[in-house]
Amino acid sequence: MDINEIIEFIKANYIYGLLILNVIILIVLLIILIRQSKLNKKYKKFMTGEKAENLEQTIINRFKEIDGLKDNIKNIKVDIENINEDLMTTYKKIGIIRYDAFREMGGKLSFVLALLNKNNNGFIINSVHSSREGSYVYLKEIINGESFLELSSEEKEALKQALNADNYLV
Numbered sequence: 466m467d468i469n470e471i472i473e474f475i476k477a478n479y480i481y482g483l484l485i486l487n488v489i490i491l492i493v494l495l496i497i498l499i500r501q502s503k504l505n506k507k508y509k510k511f512m513t514g515e516k517a518e519n520l521e522q523t524i525i526n527r528f529k530e531i532d533g534l535k536d537n538i539k540n541i542k543v544d545i546e547n548i549n550e551d552l553m554t555t556y557k558k559i560g561i562i563r564y565d566a567f568r569e570m571g572g573k574l575s576f577v578l579a580l581l582n583k584n585n586n587g588f589i590i591n592s593v594h595s596s597r598e599g600s601y602v603y604l605k606e607i608i609n610g611e612s613f614l615e616l617s618s619e620e621k622e623a624l625k626q627a628l629n630a631d632n633y634l635v
Contacts, residue, residue, distance in 0.1 A: 556580040556587055560626025562619045566593045577619045579627035585610035587627070589620050 558581040566575035574594035581587035589612065591603040605614050610628050612620075 553583055556582055558582070558585070558587075558627040558629075560623035560629075562623045562626070564619045567595060577617075577623040579607070579620070579623040581607060581610070581627045585628060589616070589624060591617070591620055 558579075560577075560579040562577045563573040564575050564577070565573050576592050578590045578592075579587070580590075585607070586609065587607050589605045589607060591605070593601045593603070595601070605612050605616065605620065607624065610624070612624070616624065
């Protein structure tokens with residue numbers, strides 16, 4: 466193979482290479498034109514029927530709505546703070562024990578109910594049922610989980626239940 470044949474071979478391959486490169490560029494150009502056409506359609510669809518003033522007014526209205534939502538969020542935060550403050554004083558913890566006040570009577574018709582708030586303040590209600598004389602109800606105040614009055618075993622048990630952290634009312 467002499468030098469002229471080599472030069473002809475390179476020229477032929479160079480021309481085929483350029484031809485393939487032109488075909489690739491043409492395909493890429495068609496893809497770009499198709500994408501641009503789709504984008505133009507979306508733009509026209511977005512802009513049809515709306516003048517610039519209407520579009521501007523729509524944007525201004527949306528900003529006003531956002532400002533209104535911000536005000537609503539502030540009001541909701543205040544409401545939540547008030548609810549949380551109220552929950553600090555509500556009775557969330559309970560303990561209840563049913564018992565037979567007079568062992569010979571039978572039936573557990575007497576009960577002790579302990580109601581405490583988050584800070585373990587509240588009260589104990591003891592209802593003693595006696596069929597002959599009726600029922601008697603006693604109330605004892607609880608401060609920081611303790612009573613200044615002596616508690617019966619049933620009252621202590623109800624207080625213990627109420628002090629249990631897992632015993633929240635939902």
